Amino acid sequence: MDDLLKGLSSFRDDVFPHEASLYRRLAKEGQQPQALIISCADSRVMPETITQANAGDLFVCRNAGNIVPPFQTANGGVSSAIEYAVVALNVRDIIVCGHSDCGAMKGLCHPERLGSMPNVGAWLRHGHAAHSIVCQAYPPDIDEEQRVRAVAMENVVIQVAHLQTHPSVAASLARNEMTLHGWFFDIDCGSVLAYDGQSSRFRDVADSEPIPVAVSGRAEPHVVPEPANLAMAG
Numbered sequence: 759m760d761d762l763l764k765g766l767s768s769f770r771d772d773v774f775p776h777e778a779s780l781y782r783r784l785a786k787e788g789q790q791p792q793a794l795i796i797s798c799a800d801s802r803v804m805p806e807t808i809t810q811a812n813a814g815d816l817f818v819c820r821n822a823g824n825i826v827p828p829f830q831t832a833n834g835g836v837s838s839a840i841e842y843a844v845v846a847l848n849v850r851d852i853i854v855c856g857h858s859d860c861g862a863m864k865g866l867c868h869p870e871r872l873g874s875m876p877n878v879g880a881w882l883r884h885g886h887a888a889h890s891i892v893c894q895a896y897p898p899d900i901d902e903e904q905r906v907r908a909v910a911m912e913n914v915v916i917q918v919a920h921l922q923t924h925p926s927v928a929a930s931l932a933r934n935e936m937t938l939h940g941w942f943f944d945i946d947c948g949s950v951l952a953y954d955g956q957s958s959r960f961r962d963v964a965d966s967e968p969i970p971v972a973v974s975g976r977a978e979p980h981v982v983p984e985p986a987n988l989a990m991a992g
């Protein structure tokens with residue numbers, strides 16, 4: 759903890775003076791973050807660091823397992839962060855970021871180890887589908903490390919799906935004003951894989967090509983055929 763306290767002084771005295779004009783502008787004008795990122799609370803996954811973001815760039819929501827509970831009217835921290843980012847801050851990109859060696863994903867694979875952590879166990883139920891997919895649709899002979907990695911990636915895809923149950927996100931997608939991203943951060947090599955919703959695969963994020971996206975906004979906002987649209991409008 760001593761190092762963190764020294765860090766406070768170091769930030770104030772050495773770092774902040776170089777960024778003072780940015781912070782003062784943000785204090786005066788408010789924030790307009792480029793994206794909402796929902797990442798794991800793991801101390802090795804630092805959203806601002808891996809994206810090289812500055813103050814004001816990222817609206818961040820972190821929790822064990824980068825979980826997005828499906829929409830419900832009961833209040834929740836993740837739901838509130840999503841609603842605020844989309845409605846109040848007009849954020850147009852949401853990233854769900856999982857990672858390698860994730861303790862929450864190990865918990866999903868071994869629920870028997872969560873006996874003394876009932877809240878963690880209950881929270882991770884929002885990721886059970888990822889575990890089921892890996893248990894029932896992946897080769898049965900994959901080793902433990904591969905299994906945890908596969909669950910973490912499937913969990914990112916599941917949580918991106920849950921995002922679409924949130925009314926603010928669903929409406930923004932229908933207006934073609936929202937893009938959803940599913941990322942996987944490899945701790946040991948520092949690289950990010952991005953989920954490509956078109957090919958259902960995670961791909962390396964290469965500088966030379968546009969970053970793969972999980973879900974794009976709808977080009978056509980209405981699913982109801984034209985005459986019904988006219989009837990509803992009239």
Ligand SMILES: [Zn+2]
Nearest residue numbers: 798800860861
């Ligand atoms: Zn994690």
